[in-house]
Each structure stands twice: as C-alpha cells, then as structure tokens.
Amino acid sequence: MGQTGTLGNTATAPGRLLLDALGEESPARSLSRLADSPRAVRLLRELFTVAVRRSFVGRDPRDVTAYVRDLLEYQSQPAAGELAREAEAVIRSVLGEPELAYGIADRRRFELICYVVGDLARPPGVPTAELVALVHQAEWRIARFSRPPQ
Amino acid sequence: MSPIFSPVHGVHTAAGRYLQRVAYEDAPVRADAPSSAARHVWAIAFGLAARRRFEPDSPLAEIRRTVVTTLQRHAAAALPPLAAEMLIRDALGEQVPVDEIGDAVRSGAHLLLFAGLVEELALTDGELESLVIEAEELAVDRIAAECVSPRPAPPAAP
Numbered sequence: 181m182g183q184t185g186t187l188g189n190t191a192t193a194p195g196r197l198l199l200d201a202l203g204e205e206s207p208a209r210s211l212s213r214l215a216d217s218p219r220a221v222r223l224l225r226e227l228f229t230v231a232v233r234r235s236f237v238g239r240d241p242r243d244v245t246a247y248v249r250d251l252l253e254y255q256s257q258p259a260a261g262e263l264a265r266e267a268e269a270v271i272r273s274v275l276g277e278p279e280l281a282y283g284i285a286d287r288r289r290f291e292l293i294c295y296v297v298g299d300l301a302r303p304p305g306v307p308t309a310e311l312v313a314l315v316h317q318a319e320w321r322i323a324r325f326s327r328p329p330q
Numbered sequence: 331m332s333p334i335f336s337p338v339h340g341v342h343t344a345a346g347r348y349l350q351r352v353a354y355e356d357a358p359v360r361a362d363a364p365s366s367a368a369r370h371v372w373a374i375a376f377g378l379a380a381r382r383r384f385e386p387d388s389p390l391a392e393i394r395r396t397v398v399t400t401l402q403r404h405a406a407a408a409l410p411p412l413a414a415e416m417l418i419r420d421a422l423g424e425q426v427p428v429d430e431i432g433d434a435v436r437s438g439a440h441l442l443l444f445a446g447l448v449e450e451l452a453l454t455d456g457e458l459e460s461l462v463i464e465a466e467e468l469a470v471d472r473i474a475a476e477c478v479s480p481r482p483a484p485p486a487a488p
Contacts, residue, residue: 189434240390241390241391242390242424244343245419245424245425245426245427248427251429258429260427260428260429261428261429261430262427262429262430264408265416265427266415267411268412268427269412277394280412283410
C-alpha cells in the first residue's frame with residue numbers, strides 16, 4: 181500500500197485532530213492545546229518519532245544541532261542555551277540516545293515535541309499526502325505496539 | 331644571567347596544580363569556590379586537551395564515547411552529558427548551544443573532561459605538566475589582553 185491519502189483517510193479521531201492542528205496558523209501552539217487529550221498526545225509522540233527518524237536516521241548527527249538552531253530561531257526562541265540543548269536531547273532520545281532526555285520534565289518535552297511536529301507545516305511545508313502518510317504510520321505504530329500478545 | 335632572575339620551571343599556579351591533581355584523580359572535581367582566574371586556566375587547559383584529542387570534524391560518536399566514559403567514571407559529579415558534549419564541540423570551533431551553563435557545572439565539566447582527555451591521550455607526567463603550563467601562560471596572556479583597553483579600530487580604507 182502506498183503512503184498517500186487525503187485528510188479524510190485518517191482512521192482515528194486523534195489523527196484528524198493532529199492534521200487539523202497542523203493546518204492552522206500556529207501549528208505548534210495548536211498542537212500544544214491537545215495536551216488534555218491522552219490519545220492525541222500519544223499519537224503526537226509517535227508522529228514525532230516517525231518524523232524525526234525519517235528526517236535524521238542515516239544523516240550526520242550534527243545536522244540535529246543545526247536543525248534545532250534553525251527551528252528555535254524561526255520560533256523566536258533563544259537558540260544558544262538550555263532550550264536548544266533540551267530540544268536536541270529530545271530529538272536524539274528517539275534516535276538511539278534515550279538517556280539524554282531523562283532529566284527533562286514531561287511538560288517541557290511535550291512543548292518541544294509540539295515545536296518539532298509543528299515544524300512539518302512550516303512553509304513550504306510537507307505535502308498534505310505525505311503528512312497524512314506520516315500520521316497513518318504513527319497510528320499504525322500505536323496499533324502494533326498496543327496489540328495484546330498472542 | 332644571575333640565578334635570581336632565572337625563570338621558575340614547572341606549574342606556577344594553584345589552579346594549575348589542582349588540574350594536575352584532578353588528572354591524577356587525587357582531587358575532587360568540585361573545588362571550593364574557585365576564583366575566576368582559576369576557572370579561566372581550567373577552561374583553557376580543557377580546550378587545549380580537547381583539540382589535542384579531537385579534530386573539528388571528529389565523528390560525534392567518538393566525542394560521545396569520551397563523554398559517556400568520563401561521566402560514568404565520575405557518576406557522583408552528576409554532570410549533564412549533553413552540556414559536556416557541547417563544551418567539547420564548542421572547544422573544537424563548532425557553533426553549538428553552550429549558553430546558560432552555570433559556573434559550577436561548566437568548571438566541573440572542564441576539570442572532569444580534562445582528566446578524561448588526558449587519560450585517553452595517555453600523556454606522560456612531563457606532557458601533562460607542559461599542557462598545564464601552556465594553559466597558565468595562555469590564561470596570563472588573555473587576562474593581560476583583557477586588562478588593556480581595546481585599541482580604536484583602524485580607519486576604513488577609502
């Protein structure tokens with residue numbers, strides 16, 4: 181099955197919530213408003229993992245540092261201090277270095293995940309079909325990992 | 331030359347001697363309220379050791395291995411690993427986030443990583459002493475340069 185589709189193809193309600201948030205003017209802020217929905221938060225975490233791995237696996241790890249600087253500057257956030265190190269730690273935590281993010285509070289981790297996932301919609305942005313495919317993949321990961329053992 | 335004016339050989343400062351002791355694992359990495367001059371010497375010594383151990387384009391995995399090994403040996407110091415990695419990459423000239431690292435953490439990382447790097451480089455006593463002396467001399471030069479008021483910029487070419 182090819183990874184294409186439309187907004188309507190998204191199987192789950194959380195998936196639609198995420199795609200709607202990504203279509204709004206401030207995607208990161210819109211995503212952060214989903215904090216009260218545990219299913220949406222779970223899907224957002226998986227989407228973060230999928231997006232980060234597809235972007236950075238196999239590339240020079242130093243690209244993460246440059247990406248974080250660019251992301252935070254775009255978000256008008258300080259890009260040379262603690263926040264940047266935390267963002268790099270959260271990204272690298274899903275690239276095989278989970279220990280880097282151990283000390284980061286859940287709230288801050290969620291905020292940084294919203295920045296990174298929201299960045300998928302930064303102009304020119306990921307094409308809608310690709311975005312839907314990423315959400316599908318995140319949904320599929322949740323379904324696969326939550327399946328009870330046979 | 332009269333012997334009275336002969337230069338004194340060896341490490342000159344308490345900060346330098348402390349560095350040597352840390353490298354020999356003979357002193358804690360958290361010194362009691364070090365002076366800013368001492369921190370300066372440690373920062374410079376750390377930079378010298380980092381550049382002797384790594385190239386600017388050394389693989390990140392190699393730098394990471396040094397950080398992990400060093401911090402594991404000194405787990406009680408509880409230094410943040412990513413900040414430690416960034417300090418090494420900063421010393422190699424990379425543009426990395428090293429703001430908002432407190433003095434205590436920064437100096438602790440400088441001392442600890444200095445000891446780890448010296449260990450990895452398998453420096454002899456003499457080489458370690460030379461490295462510390464070089465750091466002391468560079469620190470004196472830098473402090474002297476900071477004390478001199480900056481010269482006015484030359485006029486722009488027509």
